[in-house]
Amino acid sequence: MDLDEQRTVNSEKAEAEKQSSPVSRTATSVPVGDAIEDFHRRDDISFTIPAHRSGRTEFLPDAARWTGVGAFCADVGMTHGVDTRHQAWSVEPTAMELFADAVGADETLFSTNGSSQNVRVAIMAAVHPGDTLVMARNGHKSAFAGLVLSGAWPVYVDPDYDQTWQVAHGVDPAELGRVLDATPTAKAVMVFTPTYYGASADVSALAEKAHSHGLPLITDDAWGLDFAFCSRLPRSSMESGADLAIGSVHKSLAGLSQTSVLSRRGNRVDPKRLSLVFELEQSTSASSLLLLSIDSARRQFQQQGEKLIGRSIDLAERLRSEIERMPGLSLMGQEIVGRPGVLALDPTHVCFDVWELGLTGFSAADWLRQHHGIHLELSDHRRLMPLVTFADSDESIDRLVAALKALVEDRKGADMGRIPEVGDPAALRMETVMLPRDAFLGRTELVPWKQAAGRVSAEMICPYPPGIPVTAPGELLSSEAVEYLQEVVAAGAMVEGCADESLAELRVVAD
Ligand SMILES: Cc1ncc(COP(=O)(O)O)c(C=O)c1O
Numbered sequence: 001m002d003l004d005e006q007r008t009v010n011s012e013k014a015e016a017e018k019q020s021s022p023v024s025r026t027a028t029s030v031p032v033g034d035a036i037e038d039f040h041r042r043d044d045i046s047f048t049i050p051a052h053r054s055g056r057t058e059f060l061p062d063a064a065r066w067t068g069v070g071a072f073c074a075d076v077g078m079t080h081g082v083d084t085r086h087q088a089w090s091v092e093p094t095a096m097e098l099f100a101d102a103v104g105a106d107e108t109l110f111s112t113n114g115s116s117q118n119v120r121v122a123i124m125a126a127v128h129p130g131d132t133l134v135m136a137r138n139g140h141k142s143a144f145a146g147l148v149l150s151g152a153w154p155v156y157v158d159p160d161y162d163q164t165w166q167v168a169h170g171v172d173p174a175e176l177g178r179v180l181d182a183t184p185t186a187k188a189v190m191v192f193t194p195t196y197y198g199a200s201a202d203v204s205a206l207a208e209k210a211h212s213h214g215l216p217l218i219t220d221d222a223w224g225l226d227f228a229f230c231s232r233l234p235r236s237s238m239e240s241g242a243d244l245a246i247g248s249v250h251k252s253l254a255g256l257s258q259t260s261v262l263s264r265r266g267n268r269v270d271p272k273r274l275s276l277v278f279e280l281e282q283s284t285s286a287s288s289l290l291l292l293s294i295d296s297a298r299r300q301f302q303q304q305g306e307k308l309i310g311r312s313i314d315l316a317e318r319l320r321s322e323i324e325r326m327p328g329l330s331l332m333g334q335e336i337v338g339r340p341g342v343l344a345l346d347p348t349h350v351c352f353d354v355w356e357l358g359l360t361g362f363s364a365a366d367w368l369r370q371h372h373g374i375h376l377e378l379s380d381h382r383r384l385m386p387l388v389t390f391a392d393s394d395e396s397i398d399r400l401v402a403a404l405k406a407l408v409e410d411r412k413g414a415d416m417g418r419i420p421e422v423g424d425p426a427a428l429r430m431e432t433v434m435l436p437r438d439a440f441l442g443r444t445e446l447v448p449w450k451q452a453a454g455r456v457s458a459e460m461i462c463p464y465p466p467g468i469p470v471t472a473p474g475e476l477l478s479s480e481a482v483e484y485l486q487e488v489v490a491a492g493a494m495v496e497g498c499a500d501e502s503l504a505e506l507r508v509v510a511d
Contacts, residue, residue: 014086014088017088018088018089018090020089021088021089021091022034022035022037022038022089022091023035023089023090023091023094024094025094025097027098027101027102027299027302028299028303029098030292030295030296030298031091031092031094031095031098031295032091032095032288032291032292032294032296033295033296035083035089035091036073036074036082036288036292039054039076039081040054044081046077046080046081048077048080048081049077049080049285050075050076050077050285052072052075054072054073054075054076055069055070055071055072055073055075056073060072071289074288075287075288075289076288077288078091078092078286078291082288092110092291095110095291095294095298096108096109096110098295098299099261099263099294099295099298100263102298102301102302103225103228103236103238103247103263104228104238104265105238105245105264105265106264106265106266106271107263107264108261108263108264109121109261109262109263109274109275109278110259110260110291111259111260111261111262111278111281111282112258112282112283112286112290112291113258113281113282113283114142114248114258114260115142115220115247115248115251115260116140116142117142117260117281117282118260118261118262119140119142119143119145119146119220119246120146120149120281121262121277121280121281122190122218122244122246122262122269123143123146123147123149123150123152123188123190124149124277125269125270125273125274125277125278126187126188126190126216126218126244126269127150127152127187127188128150128151129150129151129152129437130151130152130153130435131152131153131185131187131188132152132153132154132155132183132185132186132187133147133150133152133153133155133186133188133190134154134155134156134157134179134183134186134188134189134215135147135154135155135189135191136156136157136158136159136170136171136190136192137156137157137158137168138159138168138192138195138468139192139220139468139469140192140220140222140468141460141462141468141469141497142220143190143192144436144460144469144472144473144497145460147436147472147473148436148437148440148441150437151437152187152436153432153435154472154474155183155186156429157175157179157191158175158426158429159171159172159195159341160175160339160340160341160342161425162336162339165197165332165353165383166382167195167197167332167351168341168468169197169199169201169336169339169341170191170192170193170194170195170200170201170202170341170342170343171191171193171201171206171341172340173202173209173340174340175340176189176191176210177209180209180210180213180215186213186215187215188210188215188217188218188269189206189209189210189215189216189217189218190219190220191217191219191220192219192220192221192222193219193220193221193224193237194221194223194224194234194346195223196223196349196378197349197378197385198223198348198349198351198385199336199341199342199344199345199346200224200227200343200345200346201341201342201343202343203217203235203237203240203241203242203343204235204241206219207240207241207243208241211241211268216243216244216268216269217241217242217243217244218242218245218246218269219237219242219245219246220246221236221237221245221246222247222248222251222260223248223252223346223349224236224237224247224252224346225249225251225252225253226252226253226301226305229301229302229305229306229309230305230306230309230313231306232306232309232310232313233309233313233344233346234343234344234346238263238265242265243264243265243268243269244262244263244269244274245262245263246262246263247260247261247263248260249261249293249297252389253300253301254293254297254300254301254390254391255290255297256289256290258290259290259293259294259297261294262274262278308390309390311390312348312388312389312390312392313347313348315388315392315394315397316347316348316350316388317347318394318397319350319386319388319397319400319401320333320347322401322404323350323352323401323404326408328356328357328408328411329352329354329356329357329404330352330353330356331350331351331352332345332351332352332353332383333345348387348389349377349385350385350386350388351378351383351384351385352384352385353382353383354383354407355382355383355419357408357411357414358411358414358415359411359417359419360379360381360382360418360419361378361379361380361381361382361383361384362379362380362491362492363417363492364379364384364407365384366492367407368403368404368407371403372399372402372403372406374399374403380463380493381419382419386400418491419491421487427478427480428478428480428481428484430457430475430476430477430481431476432472432474432475432476433475433476434456434473434474434509436472436473436474437473439458439473439474439509440458440459440473440474442458442509442510443509444458444459444507444508444509444510445507445508445510446499446500446505446506446507446508447505447508448504448505449482449485449503449504449505449506452477452506453477453479453482454476454477455476455506455508455509456474456476456477456508456509457471457472457474457476457477457507457509458473458507458508458509459471459473459498459499459506459507460472460473460497460498461485461495461497461503462495462496462497462498463488463493463494463495464493464494464495469497470484471485477508482506486503489502489503
């Protein structure tokens with residue numbers, strides 16, 4: 001038999017094996033779950049990883065005490081049990097196709113390393129080393145990591161900055177148009193919408209601008225995956241014309257932490273390059289437990305998205321109306337809609353100022369945790385943001401309302417604390433003078449913060465949350481930015497992405 005005949009025999013064999021697949025391609029099925037169940041039903045045994053034998057051992061690790069044995073039973077080798085060695089049953093591909101159908105994409109890829117991985121993959125797939133990426137400056141730190149890994153030059157587009165709330169919203173399409181007209185070398189555009197604070201940009205108009213310049217639009221809508229599953233939320237980025245869209249399954253659906261999807265529509269980003277870059281980043285032992293949680297979240301929200309997300313919106317609206325009545329708290333609401341960078345506000349991101357109580361958001365969040373055992377999604381120098389989800393209840397909202405009332409009461413007559421001033425963001429903006437890749441991966445040194453201005457940053461310093469770098473690798477540090485960072489750390493912010501999190505020293509490109 002020659003090699004071509006052998007190839008035909010192999011593909012016939014694969015086709016025959018497909019017939020015994022334990023999964024079906026229907027929206028009501030959960031292929032990864034069905035395949036795990038079938039593995040246990042068949043009573044197959046495996047001499048492969050995972051070493052814990054999918055929970056079938058008397059020597060289960062202590063972790064099972066906390067997770068239950070079920071977590072181990074659902075951890076089956078993706079190509080040694082869930083599927084065959086050569087994926088003859090197409091278990092994961094079928095699950096990904098069903099996800100793509102659900103969100104209106106041509107293709108969806110499942111990440112078990114968060115949206116951080118998908119953001120990096122999207123950037124590396126869309127631009128080549130030395131290419132120019134037009135990117136909103138309010139990106140998550142993973143996008144700056146994507147710049148380092150891809151070797152691209154960023155041209156930053158400033159998002160719409162709201163002086164009243166001292167917060168950056170989405171990108172104004174007109175501003176994107178101006179930046180693109182001035183950047184003929186651009187190869188792709190990336191924006192971040194909705195923002196952590198819940199503001200959605202006009203993705204259709206942004207896509208129109210990018211496409212009219214012949215460029216793909218990547219949207220990091222880590223916080224907006226639920227938009228595809230509920231008519232009470234804005235249209236999803238994918239439906240609005242994005243070419244690549246990244247959504248965290250654990251942020252707005254019901255995925256386990258670290259689950260994320262990367263969806264593609266059309267061919268402005270080469271599908272083959274995308275899948276190769278994805279493979280470069282994904283683990284060779286992706287967790288079936290995490291993949292299952294993506295797959296089952298898709299079915300759950302396809303079937304019950306309107307009800308579940310509607311529930312979170314109703315609960316959030318109730319919380320909002322309570323907060324609106326509390327003295328000293330100011331709620332960010334619908335008044336921001338219609339700004340150049342805001343098409344809609346997701347009400348489940350309940351963002352409000354506490355500075356009138358004489359407190360930073362950091363101190364208020366610490367107080368709520370210490371006195372009421374309540375943890376909030378975001379606190380910053382002046383505000384708090386509880387995230388309301390389908391898993392909340394009237395009782396949990398009541399408990400939060402009571403705690404906020406107690407906080408307001410506790411602050412009556414108290415001294416005003418020190419609230420750091422955020423300067424004009426234009427004054428914090430720095431020039432990119434070196435490729436982020438060269439600045440981050442080249443020779444660097446640590447210098448005392450007072451000597452850092454005028455040097456090229458070799459790190460990203462990200463107050464977390466929201467994880468948006470104030471300094472990015474390759475930027476020429478200004479004294480305003482260095483001093484602002486000292487202020488926010490002194491006020492209690494945590495910073496990430498930098499060599500010395502106390503910020504006594506900054507990492508800069510070596511002389
Ligand atoms: C806008 C944005 N993109 C990406 C990420 C990264 O997501 P993950 O934590 O799933 O890696 C985050 C995380 O908060 C985010 O806010």
